[in-house]
Amino acid sequence: MLQTENMIHLRGLHKSYVTGSNSLHVLKGIDLHIAPGEFVSIMGSSGSGKSTLLNILGILDNYDQGQYTLAGNPIVKMSETKAAAFRNQLIGFVFQSFNLISFKNALENVALPLYYQKISRRKRNQMAMEYLDRMGLADWANHMPNELSGGQKQRIAIARALISKPKVILADEPTGALDTQTSYEVMDILKEVNAQGITILIVTHEHDIAAMTNRIIRLRDGVIAEDIRNGEVKKIKEMAFAAAI
Amino acid sequence: MFDLDKWQEIFSTIRQNKLRTFLTAFSVAWGIIMLVILLGSGYGLENGVRKEFEGDAVNYLSINPGMTSVAHKGTKPGTPIRFTNDDRDLLARMPGVTASSARTRIFGNGIISYKNEYGAFDIFCCHPEYAQVESLVMTQGRYLNHSDIENTRKVVALGRIVAEALFKNGEDPLGKYIKVNDVLFKVVGVFDDPGGDRDMSRIYIPISTAQKAFNRGNSINNVCVVMDGATVEQSRQAEEAIKQNLSQRHHFDPNDTRALFVFNTINEYQRFMSLFAGIRTFIWIIGIGTIIAGIVGVSNIMMIVVKERTKEIGIRKSLGATPASIVGLILQESVLITAFAGYSGLVIGVVLLELVGNNMPNVDYFANPEIKLDVALSATLLLIVSGVVAGFVPARRAASVKPVEALRDE
Numbered sequence: 001m002l003q004t005e006n007m008i009h010l011r012g013l014h015k016s017y018v019t020g021s022n023s024l025h026v027l028k029g030i031d032l033h034i035a036p037g038e039f040v041s042i043m044g045s046s047g048s049g050k051s052t053l054l055n056i057l058g059i060l061d062n063y064d065q066g067q068y069t070l071a072g073n074p075i076v077k078m079s080e081t082k083a084a085a086f087r088n089q090l091i092g093f094v095f096q097s098f099n100l101i102s103f104k105n106a107l108e109n110v111a112l113p114l115y116y117q118k119i120s121r122r123k124r125n126q127m128a129m130e131y132l133d134r135m136g137l138a139d140w141a142n143h144m145p146n147e148l149s150g151g152q153k154q155r156i157a158i159a160r161a162l163i164s165k166p167k168v169i170l171a172d173e174p175t176g177a178l179d180t181q182t183s184y185e186v187m188d189i190l191k192e193v194n195a196q197g198i199t200i201l202i203v204t205h206e207h208d209i210a211a212m213t214n215r216i217i218r219l220r221d222g223v224i225a226e227d228i229r230n231g232e233v234k235k236i237k238e239m240a241f242a243a244a245i
Numbered sequence: 246m247f248d249l250d251k252w253q254e255i256f257s258t259i260r261q262n263k264l265r266t267f268l269t270a271f272s273v274a275w276g277i278i279m280l281v282i283l284l285g286s287g288y289g290l291e292n293g294v295r296k297e298f299e300g301d302a303v304n305y306l307s308i309n310p311g312m313t314s315v316a317h318k319g320t321k322p323g324t325p326i327r328f329t330n331d332d333r334d335l336l337a338r339m340p341g342v343t344a345s346s347a348r349t350r351i352f353g354n355g356i357i358s359y360k361n362e363y364g365a366f367d368i369f370c371c372h373p374e375y376a377q378v379e380s381l382v383m384t385q386g387r388y389l390n391h392s393d394i395e396n397t398r399k400v401v402a403l404g405r406i407v408a409e410a411l412f413k414n415g416e417d418p419l420g421k422y423i424k425v426n427d428v429l430f431k432v433v434g435v436f437d438d439p440g441g442d443r444d445m446s447r448i449y450i451p452i453s454t455a456q457k458a459f460n461r462g463n464s465i466n467n468v469c470v471v472m473d474g475a476t477v478e479q480s481r482q483a484e485e486a487i488k489q490n491l492s493q494r495h496h497f498d499p500n501d502t503r504a505l506f507v508f509n510t511i512n513e514y515q516r517f518m519s520l521f522a523g524i525r526t527f528i529w530i531i532g533i534g535t536i537i538a539g540i541v542g543v544s545n546i547m548m549i550v551v552k553e554r555t556k557e558i559g560i561r562k563s564l565g566a567t568p569a570s571i572v573g574l575i576l577q578e579s580v581l582i583t584a585f586a587g588y589s590g591l592v593i594g595v596v597l598l599e600l601v602g603n604n605m606p607n608v609d610y611f612a613n614p615e616i617k618l619d620v621a622l623s624a625t626l627l628l629i630v631s632g633v634v635a636g637f638v639p640a641r642r643a644a645s646v647k648p649v650e651a652l653r654d655e
Contacts, residue, residue: 060563060649080644081567088565099560099652103257115250116565164565 008034013066028222041210044219092161096173131159151182171202270586276539280532281594289614303514314503343473346372347465359411370455386434401430404445480511547639559651568644579636587628
């Protein structure tokens with residue numbers, strides 16, 4: 001039972017963008033297995049294909065070739081309605097620019113995924129309040145996004161990603177718009193979430209952020225160049241430290 | 246449709262863009278106001294003309310003798326045609342004729358008096374059936390009857406205005422004797438005529454009595470035949486038959502246009518009514534054109550809305566919004582704007598029409614501009630349909646937005 005062993009299973013994934021007569025081959029055969037409960041960061045320079053990979057993993061974009069299985073569900077070309085259902089039930093998104101809906105207050109933003117699950121208004125507001133409370137933002141429930149700081153917005157976004165009880169959290173540069181202090185706070189929250197057994201994938205180009213995860217996958221020119229696990233990360237750090245001395 | 250959350254979403258986006266929404270709504274409301282005013286005025290015109298016809302029945306033919314203009318079977322040109330009681334009897338027997346009456350007007354010194362009150366009024370000498378031609382409504386007593394004709398009774402029916410002029414201080418005219426050209430007539434009834442004041446400044450006396458009392462032998466001026474339930478075609482055929490019959494009797498050329506004048510109200514009425522049907526169609530075309538301009542406006546605005554909300558739509562999709570829910574969101578907003586604006590326009594238009602209708606001086610051929618309930622309802626329905634049409638293309642566009650592209654949109 002290969003599917004159940006892996007939360008995310010990619011084999012020979014290819015993706016090209018065609019613009020006019022030019023074809024840009026972004027992902028050139030990605031093989032990746034991520035077990036349930038892993039906390040993975042994807043690194044790479046811009047143009048390495050990390051965002052494209054994340055979009056494909058989030059079923060926001062489709063791929064050209066290969067196989068992708070998410071929590072046992074084969075993700076093939078499917079109707080937008082079905083993709084929406086998968087996104088709603090399996091995946092929670094966290095974005096660099098938070099992507100809160102500006103004319104909705106914190107509570108409504110957090111409750112939105114449940115709206116698409118057709119959960120009653122009262123129940124979903126109650127649940128959203130719970131999640132906001134977990135993020136320490138219960139007092140800010142009725143504030144609009146533009147009244148909140150970057151860290152608060154990202155915590156709301158995380159609450160929103162968690163409320164549908166997804167299997168995987170996909171975070172695209174979740175700390176990209178935050179200062180160091182706030183970044184670490186957000187990472188602490190993500191660690192806590194991960195500790196509860198939710199698989200987390202973050203795309204980042206900050207080494208210190210990546211170092212807080214348990215596994216770093218480095219992409220280069222559309223292929224996986226490095227795949228380093230926790231213990232190794234520390235080892236590399238020590239080596240780098242030793243080298244510096 | 247009755248999803249509270251969806252409504253809240255729509256209201257919050259509308260609040261975001263008050264001016265834009267207002268301008269969009271205004272273009273639709275304006276279209277509807279124009280349509281209502283156009284339709285109302287069309288009805289006003291129609292009502293006005295209908296009112297002009299209302300005084301008389303619209304199912305009779307009035308036949309007036311003229312003067313020959315061509316020689317025919319020994320009749321010289323310039324010979325006046327004179328009708329007698331026999332002409333009325335002849336026409337009464339024609340197929341399709343349901344009632345008929347002779348009519349003779351006594352002009353000029355028609356002095357009518359009661360005690361010290363007197364006045365000059367038109368004197369009409371007719372058969373009882375004439376009440377049908379004039380659409381008379383008796384307010385007191387009765388109209389002339391057959392027994393009056395047979396017994397040449399000196400009885401008279403007064404128009405309301407005549408009665409008011411002769412009988413002051415609320416005196417009851419019934420049973421009183423008035424003098425008509427120095428001959429005493431007994432008042433048997435008072436009538437109203439929807440045709441207006443002129444038609445109520447008349448008195449009616451039996452034709453047989455008039456012929457005797459005023460030395461008119463058996464001559465009559467005119468014959469009116471009522472053809473109840475006749476179609477335009479039937480009335481035209483009857484017109485032809487009347488010309489044929491009378492031309493034989495009076496020895497004139499049936500094609501002589503000066504010898505006989507037939508006024509066919511059935512035909513006239515139908516002509517007006519089909520004219521109004523035409524005007525109505527024309528108004529609807531213009532009105533719908535105006536509304537289409539409004540719809541294009543709404544569609545355009547919704548297009549911009551979709552463009553502006555691309556990112557938001559992307560976020561929603563990443564959170565699990567289905568294409569159907571996105572289409573619903575845009576469509577519902579479009580329907581809401583058009584329906585609300587359209588309904589406001591409808592109300593404003595109707596109020597304007599009422600104001601105009603109530604404060605307008607009494608003019609011929611225009612009365613009671615109004616809009617009927619069924620028209621208002623179909624306009625409302627039209628609006629909801631237009632809202633759907635206006636929102637459809639933008640909604641489709643919104644639903645087809647790829648989430649990854651939408652999220653990239655800054």
